[in-house]
Each structure stands twice: as structure tokens, then as C-alpha cells.
Amino acid sequence: MKITTKSDYAMIMMVELTKQKKDQVLPLSAIADKYRLSLSYLEQLAARLKRNKLVTSKQGVLGGYLLAVDPTKITARQIIEAVGDEIYPVECTCPDNKTPKAKTKTTTNKVNKTLDSLRKYLQMHGGDIQLVEITPDNVVRVAFSGACVGCSAAQQTLEFYIKESIFSNCPEIIDVEAVNMGLADHTPQGIPL
Numbered sequence: 001m002k003i004t005t006k007s008d009y010a011m012i013m014m015v016e017l018t019k020q021k022k023d024q025v026l027p028l029s030a031i032a033d034k035y036r037l038s039l040s041y042l043e044q045l046a047a048r049l050k051r052n053k054l055v056t057s058k059q060g061v062l063g064g065y066l067l068a069v070d071p072t073k074i075t076a077r078q079i080i081e082a083v084g085d086e087i088y089p090v091e092c093t094c095p096d097n098k099t100p101k102a103k104t105k106t107t108t109n110k111v112n113k114t115l116d117s118l119r120k121y122l123q124m125h126g127g128d129i130q131l132v133e134i135t136p137d138n139v140v141r142v143a144f145s146g147a148c149v150g151c152s153a154a155q156q157t158l159e160f161y162i163k164e165s166i167f168s169n170c171p172e173i174i175d176v177e178a179v180n181m182g183l184a185d186h187t188p189q190g191i192p193l
Contacts, residue, residue: 003080009037010045010083011076017055018071025057025064045083052082075128075145107172111140114169118162129162132179140166140176 003011016031028046032039046065049055056068067074080087108131115129122129122144132141142162163176 004085006045006083007076007080007085009042010049010079012037013042013045013049013065014054014067014071014074014079017065017067020066023066025062025066027064030064048083049079052078054078054082072145073126076130077128107138107170108134110170111166111173114165115142115162118165122158127158129158134173138172138174140170140173141179142176143179 012035013028013031016034017026020026028042029039031037032042046055046057050057050065050068053068054074055065057063057065077087111134112131115131119129128145130143130145132143134140144158159176159178162178166173166176
């Protein structure tokens with residue numbers, strides 16, 4: 001998946017907002033200064049995030065933005081879609097079956113289809129799962145977000161169930177690893193997709 005500048009800046013903004021104490025606003029100028037980003041561009045993105053009820057704002061000299069929802073309930077998908085970007089896999093541009101990537105593309109499609117069937121259940125319970133990567137040696141790495149991140153026992157049960165589902169649908173996969181990429185990590189690379 002390719003992340004646009006718009007989505008990247010929006011995720012930076014959301015991560016910075018997660019670092020604030022409850023009900024503490026953060027002026028966009030602080031984010032713009034810290035990361036050397038365009039303030040006017042951040043204002044446009046903040047307006048979109050506000051329309052999608054991910055952030056709220058307070059006006060005035062001491063005004064700024066704060067999260068409108070619990071950060072553990074926010075996914076990168078929500079942020080990306082809120083700013084008007086779409087999520088789609090980047091397809092291989094090589095002719096079919098002419099490169100080693102053709103086999104990987106088939107495997108990726110099978111893994112994504114398996115994860116899609118599991119995602120419906122996870123989302124009903126406040127969680128989500130995304131494919132992070134499939135390594136050249138056929139190890140699948142997935143990321144949990146939302147309710148899945150906070151409970152280690154639930155995550156272990158999910159990992160087992162997900163491994164079994166992937167192994168049965170994709171026998172070429174040799175292992176499945178979970179990488180914790182919840183927004184609660186407070187790092188830009190820690191946002192789930």
C-alpha cells in the first residue's frame with residue numbers, strides 16, 4: 001500500500017494528539033513546528049478529521065485540537081479514509097507469471113482473503129487486523145488494532161486462530177507473526193493499517 005503525504009501528515013497529527021492528556025488541546029502550530037509541516041495543510045486535514053468525528057477543536061488563544069474518541073479505537077484505515085484517500089494494494093506491474101512476484105501475488109491474495117473473513121469478526125468486537133507483509137521466506141506479519149491490542153490473552157487466542165486459518169488456506173506459508181502496531185504505541189510507525 002502506498003501512503004500519500006496527506007495520510008502521512010494526518011497520522012502524524014493523530015499520533016501527536018494521542019500523547020496529550022485527556023481534555024488537553026494541542027495547537028496545530030506545535031505539530032507544524034515540531035515536524036516542519038505546513039500549518040495551512042494541517043488545518044485542512046484537521047477539518048476533515050473533525051468532519052469524520054475523529055478530533056474536536058476548541059477555539060481561542062488557548063485553543064487547539066484533541067481526540068474525539070479513545071485512541072485504541074482508531075485505525076489507520078479510518079484516518080486515511082477521513083482525509084479522502086483510498087486504501088488499495090499496489091499491484092505488481094510485471095506480466096503475469098513472468099517473475100517470482102507472480103507466486104507472491106497469489107499468496108498475498110489468499111492471505112488477504114483469509115484476513116478479510118476474520119476481520120468481520122474482529123471489527124464486531126472493536127478490533128481489526130491488517131497484513132503488514134509477507135517476507136520472501138513466506139512468513140506472514142499481521143498487525144492488530146483496537147480492542148485486540150490491549151489484552152495479551154485475547155491476542156494470543158487470536159494469533160492461534162489466525163495462524164490456523166492462514167495455514168489451512170495458504171499451505172505455502174511457514175509462519176505467522178503478530179506485530180503490535182496499535183495507536184496506543186504513540187509512534188508514527190505504530191499505526192495499524
